[in-house]
Structure formats: C-alpha cells, structure tokens
Amino acid sequence: MGHVSRARQFVSDEARTKWHDEALWSIRMNRDRAADLVPDWERLRTEAASIKRNTLSRLPELWRQFEKEATRAGAVVHWARDADEHNRIVAGLLAERGVERVVKSKSMLTEECGLNPVLEKLGIEVVDTDLGERIVQLRHEPPSHIVMPAIHLRREEVGALFAREMGSPPDLDDPDELTAVARRDLRERFLSAQAGLTGVNFAVADSGSLVVVTNEGNADLGTALPRLHIASVGLEKIIPQQADLAVFLRLLARSATGQPISAYTSHFRGPRAAEVEPPNAKGEAESRPPELHIVVVDNGRSRLLAEPAFREALACIRCGACLNTCPVYRRSGGHSYGATIPGPIGSVLEPSRDPARHAELPHACSLCGSCSDVCPVKIPLHHQLLTWRARLAEAGHHSKRRRIAFALVGRLCLRPRTYRRLTRWGRRIARALPASWLTRLAAPWTRERALPEIPAMSFRELYRLRHDVPDVASAEDPR
Amino acid sequence: MSGSRDAIFARLEAARPPASAPPARMPAPAMPADPEAILRARLEFAGGRLQRASRENWPREIEWPIELARVTHLYSACSDDPVGPDRGGATLPARGVAENPHRVHDLAPLEICVLRGQFAVVENGAVWQVPATPLERAAAVLAEHLIVLVDEQALVATLHQAYERIDLRDLRFGWFLCGPSKTADIEQALVLGAHGPRTMSLVLTRD
Numbered sequence: 001m002g003h004v005s006r007a008r009q010f011v012s013d014e015a016r017t018k019w020h021d022e023a024l025w026s027i028r029m030n031r032d033r034a035a036d037l038v039p040d041w042e043r044l045r046t047e048a049a050s051i052k053r054n055t056l057s058r059l060p061e062l063w064r065q066f067e068k069e070a071t072r073a074g075a076v077v078h079w080a081r082d083a084d085e086h087n088r089i090v091a092g093l094l095a096e097r098g099v100e101r102v103v104k105s106k107s108m109l110t111e112e113c114g115l116n117p118v119l120e121k122l123g124i125e126v127v128d129t130d131l132g133e134r135i136v137q138l139r140h141e142p143p144s145h146i147v148m149p150a151i152h153l154r155r156e157e158v159g160a161l162f163a164r165e166m167g168s169p170p171d172l173d174d175p176d177e178l179t180a181v182a183r184r185d186l187r188e189r190f191l192s193a194q195a196g197l198t199g200v201n202f203a204v205a206d207s208g209s210l211v212v213v214t215n216e217g218n219a220d221l222g223t224a225l226p227r228l229h230i231a232s233v234g235l236e237k238i239i240p241q242q243a244d245l246a247v248f249l250r251l252l253a254r255s256a257t258g259q260p261i262s263a264y265t266s267h268f269r270g271p272r273a274a275e276v277e278p279p280n281a282k283g284e285a286e287s288r289p290p291e292l293h294i295v296v297v298d299n300g301r302s303r304l305l306a307e308p309a310f311r312e313a314l315a316c317i318r319c320g321a322c323l324n325t326c327p328v329y330r331r332s333g334g335h336s337y338g339a340t341i342p343g344p345i346g347s348v349l350e351p352s353r354d355p356a357r358h359a360e361l362p363h364a365c366s367l368c369g370s371c372s373d374v375c376p377v378k379i380p381l382h383h384q385l386l387t388w389r390a391r392l393a394e395a396g397h398h399s400k401r402r403r404i405a406f407a408l409v410g411r412l413c414l415r416p417r418t419y420r421r422l423t424r425w426g427r428r429i430a431r432a433l434p435a436s437w438l439t440r441l442a443a444p445w446t447r448e449r450a451l452p453e454i455p456a457m458s459f460r461e462l463y464r465l466r467h468d469v470p471d472v473a474s475a476e477d478p479r
Numbered sequence: 480m481s482g483s484r485d486a487i488f489a490r491l492e493a494a495r496p497p498a499s500a501p502p503a504r505m506p507a508p509a510m511p512a513d514p515e516a517i518l519r520a521r522l523e524f525a526g527g528r529l530q531r532a533s534r535e536n537w538p539r540e541i542e543w544p545i546e547l548a549r550v551t552h553l554y555s556a557c558s559d560d561p562v563g564p565d566r567g568g569a570t571l572p573a574r575g576v577a578e579n580p581h582r583v584h585d586l587a588p589l590e591i592c593v594l595r596g597q598f599a600v601v602e603n604g605a606v607w608q609v610p611a612t613p614l615e616r617a618a619a620v621l622a623e624h625l626i627v628l629v630d631e632q633a634l635v636a637t638l639h640q641a642y643e644r645i646d647l648r649d650l651r652f653g654w655f656l657c658g659p660s661k662t663a664d665i666e667q668a669l670v671l672g673a674h675g676p677r678t679m680s681l682v683l684t685r686d
Contacts, residue, residue, distance in 0.1 A: 047504065063488070131662045179665065249638055259524075261604070261657050272652060275583060
C-alpha cells in the first residue's frame with residue numbers, strides 16, 4: 001500500500017483531518033512568531049547552514065576528536081555500521097549487566113534501527129518515556145511526527161488507551177488529568193529502571209560532550225537515576241565546537257514549537273558522578289560505577305554523504321518545521337508516509353535507504369517550497385525532492401502507468417505541431433461533451449473541485465489574434 | 480568493534496565532500512534596553528515565574544509554591560553559607576529525605592528543590608545551572624517544585640554570550656533550565672509537570 005492509499009484512509013475522517021491540519025498550522029504560526037522576535041534570524045540560518053556544510057567536509061577529523069575527548073572523560077564510544085550492529089551493541093551492554101528494565105527518551109535513531117523489539121525479545125522491558133512516544137508505544141504503532149509522536153490522536157483515544165493500560169477511569173479525557181495518570185505510572189518505572197537510553201541532539205567534537213534537549217525532563221530523569229546511560233547518535237549529529245551550540249540551540253526550539261528554548265538542555269561529558277555511598281559489610285561499594293556508552297551509527301549516512309545532490313539533508317537537526325508547514329503532511333498524517341521519518345525531510349532521506357519501497361514519497365509534494373523556507377539549516381528540500389523524482393524514474397522505480405504516461409507526454413512535448421493539433425481537438429471535444437461526463441473523466445481531481453470552463457482558443461491562438469503576429473514558432477518548426 | 484570503526488572512517492573518507500570555507504561568525508546581539516522585562520516575559524511564556532528578593536533574606540521574601548512551614552521534604556543548595564563571593568547569603572537547611580540521602584532514588588518524595596544558578600539568558604528565559612553533586616541533579620527533576628536563585632547582575636543577552644561563559648571541557652554535567660517540566664503531547668494542550676517539577680521560579684537576588 002502506498003502513500004496515496006494510506007493518505008486516503010487518513011482523510012476519510014474529515015474532522016480529524018481538519019483538526020490535524022489546523023493544529024500543525026498553529027505550530028507553524030508559533031514558529032513564525034518566535035522567529036520574528038529574533039532580529040538576526042536569517043543570518044542565524046545562514047550561519048547554521050555554513051557550519052553544517054563545513055562540518056560535513058570534516059567528519060573524520062571531528063569524530064576522531066570527539067572520540068578522544070569523550071574517552072578521556074570516561075565514556076566508551078562504540079561504532080555501528082548499521083541498525084543491526086547498533087542493536088547488538090545496545091542489547092549486549094544491557095544483557096552483560098543483567099538489566100531488566102530500561103527507560104528510553106525520544107530518539108528517532110533507535111526508532112530507525114528498530115531497537116525496541118530486539119530488546120523485548122531478550123526479555124528486557126523498554127519504556128518509552130516521552131508522553132507522546134509512550135502513547136504510541138502502548139498502541140503498538142510508530143510515531144507520526146518526529147517531535148510530536150502522537151499528534152494524530154484525539155484526547156478520547158488517549159483516554160481509552162490509558163483506561164485499558166493504566167486503569168484510569170474510562171471517560172477521562174482531560175489532558176491535565178491524563179498526563180497525571182501517565183506521570184504516576186512512569187515515575188515508578190523511572191525509579192526502578194537499571195539503564196537510561198537517550199538519543200542525542202548534538203555531539204560536540206572539541207569537548208566530547210553530548211547535548212540532549214527535552215521539554216518533559218524525561219531524558220534527565222532517565223539519566224540522573226540509573227547508573228548506566230547509553231546514548232545513540234547518528235554520524236550527522238556532530239558539531240565542531242561549543243560556540244556552534246549557541247547557533248543551533250537558538251534555532252532548534254523556535255523552529256520546532258515556537259519556544260525560545262526547551263525546558264531542559266542538558267550537557268553530558270562522560271558518565272554521571274557517583275553518589276558517595278556507605279560501603280556494605282564487606283567494605284565494598286554496593287552499586288556499579290556509573291557508565292556512559294555512546295553508540296555512533298552510520299546506517300546509510302555515509303552513503304548519503306557521497307551524494308552531492310542529497311548530502312545537505314545530513315544537516316537536518318530534526319526540528320520538524322518542514323512537517324508542520326507541509327500542506328501534504330498536514331492533510332495526510334505522518335503514518336501515510338510508511339517511513340520512520342515522514343514529511344519533506346523523510347521523503348528526502350527514506351528513498352536513499354530503500355528506493356523501491358519509498359519511491360512514491362518524493363511525489364507526496366506540491367513543490368510549493370515552504371519546507372525549504374522554514375528549514376533552520378536551509379536544506380533545499382523541494383529541490384532535492386524534484387531531483388529524487390528524476391533519479392527514481394531513471395532507476396525504474398516508477399509504476400508502469402506513470403512510466404507510460406510520462407513517456408507519452410515527453411514525446412508529445414517534443415512535437416509542437418502535433419501537440420497543438422491534439423490540444424485543439426481536445427478542446428473542441430471537451431466543449432461539446434456534457435459537464436457531468438467531463439467531471440467523471442477528470443476524477444479524482446474533480447472530487448473536491450469544479451472544472452474550469454474549457455476555453456475555445458489556446459493562449460497562442462488568442463495572442464496571434466490580438467496582436468496580429470504570424471506564428472513564428474510553428475514556421476520554424478521542422479516537424 | 481574496531482573493524483566497524485575503521486570501516487566507518489573509511490566510508491566517511493571516501494564520501495568526503497569538497498572542503499568548504501569556515502563559517503563567518505555574526506556578531507552576538509547586544510543586551511536589550513530592559514533585560515528584566517524580556518527575561519520575565521520569556522520565562523512566563525515557558526510557564527515559569529520570575530521573582531525578586533534580597534540575598535540575605537530571600538527565604539522570607541519569595542512566594543513559595545507551598546507554605547514553607549508545611550514542607551516536609553526539601554533539597555537546598557543553600558543549606559550552608561557559601562564560600563567565596565556568595566558569602567553572606569541566607570541559608571535554608573534541607574528537610575526530610577534530603578537531610579542525609581545516600582542514593583539519588585532516596586530523593587523521590589521531594590516537594591521542593593532550591594538550586595543556585597550561574598546566570599540567566601535574557602532572550603529565552605533559561606538559567607544555566609551546574610549541579611554540585613549527582614544528588615542535586617536528581618533533586619532538580621524529582622521535586623514537585625523548583626526554585627533557582629541567580630544574582631541579578633548575572634544576566635547575558637543571548638546564548639552566544641552564554642557559551643562564552645561556559646567551558647564544556649571542564650564540565651561533567653550542566654544544563655539550561657527554562658520553566659517547569661512540560662508536555663503538549665495530548666492534543667497540543669500545554670500541561671505543566673510532565674515528569675518533573677510542576678512549577679519553576681527563577682529568583683533574581685540582590686545584595
């Protein structure tokens with residue numbers, strides 16, 4: 001099932017579609033208001049884009065520096081070529097230490113790697129702790145947005161879910177009360193977890209630090225309590241130095257939600273300090289020393305880096321602004337993309353992972369260019385989507401229908417006389433047909449639109465008539 | 480696995496884009512005319528609250544989220560008179576579970592956590608804070624209410640100036656805190672107190 005049919009399912013619920021569209025648009029408006037309060041906003045975007053461009057040309061040096069600094073600070077750095085290797089490393093670390101329950105804060109990377117089912121198979125309980133992510137985890141579905149995982153759900157659905165999973169009253173639908181229910185349930189899990197898993201917003205090369213940003217504080221509870229912290233980070237998340245954090249953090253939350261900054265912006269360098277515990281009867285410390293393991297993941301990123309047309313997509317800081325502004329995303333819902341990352345940035349990233357599976361995504365776009373306009377790091381998203389269409393067509397990933405249609409149109413466009421003759425006859429026939437026939441012929445375009453009146457003459461004919469000029473183009477046309 | 484490490488570095492080397500010029504740095508924006516008003520507006524936007532008090536007498540001057548006399552469990556970064564330039568500030572002893580905690584988990588019942596922040600950022604309402612111990616860091620997210628004291632002189636205009644005052648190489652952990660823990664994951668309705676503090680006050684202290 002492709003994007004179009006999944007989108008059709010989503011829009012069949014008109015009230016939900018309207019709500020979804022308006023909710024995301026209001027976030028886009030919040031983003032605009034926040035950006036307007038920063039007088040140097042456009043210069044900030046330019047600087048961010050140039051830092052990223054420079055960074056992408058220095059990845060080997062920067063990661064070596066990061067590894068050296070992080071190791072010096074007491075962290076252990078692991079390298080994973082792909083999702084399987086990432087999952088094996090994380091599972092191994094947890095299994096070696098006999099971990100039974102982990103609390104996880106939001107990480108699109110572990111989502112991309114499919115970590116949860118791997119750990120669950122080993123009997124490890126994985127608790128997603130971001131409220132939205134907990135909701136979709138309990139519903140056994142993927143996030144529909146990279147910043148707001150449960151944006152596709154209404155409060156009644158969350159109420160029914162919590163009644164089933166946490167025993168809250170079945171008619172509870174107040175967001176305050178529902179959040180309180182989840183808070184109680186999750187607090188117990190935070191306190192009993194033996195490990196905290198997090199994603200990473202920025203890895204800073206010159207200090208070996210990791211920066212993790214949340215509004216809920218879940219990454220902080222998840223790393224301040226257990227003694228084992230495992231951070232999964234994609235190769236694209238590195239930045240050269242701490243001064244760069246100012247640029248990206250000024251852009252990130254404003255672009256994502258319209259907040260000047262998120263509630264928690266935490267900087268980790270090495271494992272957390274240990275509490276001074278009284279020794280036990282044998283005079284030994286009872287707990288293991290705190291550990292920080294950083295798993296650096298490639299999983300297709302180096303392949304994207306090798307592609308001049310698409311490598312700038314690696315500059316993405318996962319703010320979600322392109323999703324919130326996208327007219328297709330807003331009206332078709334995140335799940336319609338059938339990909340870990342939906343929306344414009346997902347439609348650029350996912351085809352490089354699996355071209356056959358995601359060939360339709362670059363077409364889920366009207367090329368309006370709004371995504372490129374709001375992108376805080378100036379990724380030319382709509383240009384990349386257009387390039388993908390050509391690439392995927394050349395690689396034979398288009399449907400037979402689309403291939404035949406494009407071949408015919410292509411041939412026709414090379415023969416102006418034939419084109420003019422055909423369109424002239426087309427107009428005559430269309431004008432002679434009853435309107436109801438035409439509407440049916442033009443479906444599904446006419447499902448929500450009225451057909452315009454069919455003109456008697458083409459633009460060229462009108463122009464010649466009004467200006468009394470000879471048809472130069474057709475005189476020069478050898479065919 | 481060193482095999483994977485080497486393989487990844489080889490791939491990155493093979494895919495290396497042409498060198499690009501180092502980015503031009505823009506000048507950091509100057510301090511606005513009325514920093515406190517902007518700081519207050521940004522913090523309130525984040526669901527937090529700005530208060531003012533004197534350094535010698537803040538425990539009696541600020542508005543507490545719960546009446547102080549009724550608080551059983553309180554973590555205080557001000558339980559002793561601090562050394563150095565902060566000397567002479569009011570002290571507030573820890574209470575209940577925070578009096579003699581061994582593990583971070585012992586602090587779970589905290590009602591209030593009082594911290595000292597290093598400086599506040601006017602453009603976004605955040606305060607930079609470096610927890611003195613792992614207990615302090617856990618206290619800040621476990622407590623129901625968070626109060627952070629900052630010297631009224633310690634304001635910076637934007638994050639650019641903030642990072643000029645920080646050296647991450649010297650720091651095991653530090654964070655920007657802005658308002659209480661919050662979520663809007665259910666129908667975009669803002670809820671304060673997602674996992675951590677339900678309220679947060681930033682207290683500007685004067686000599």
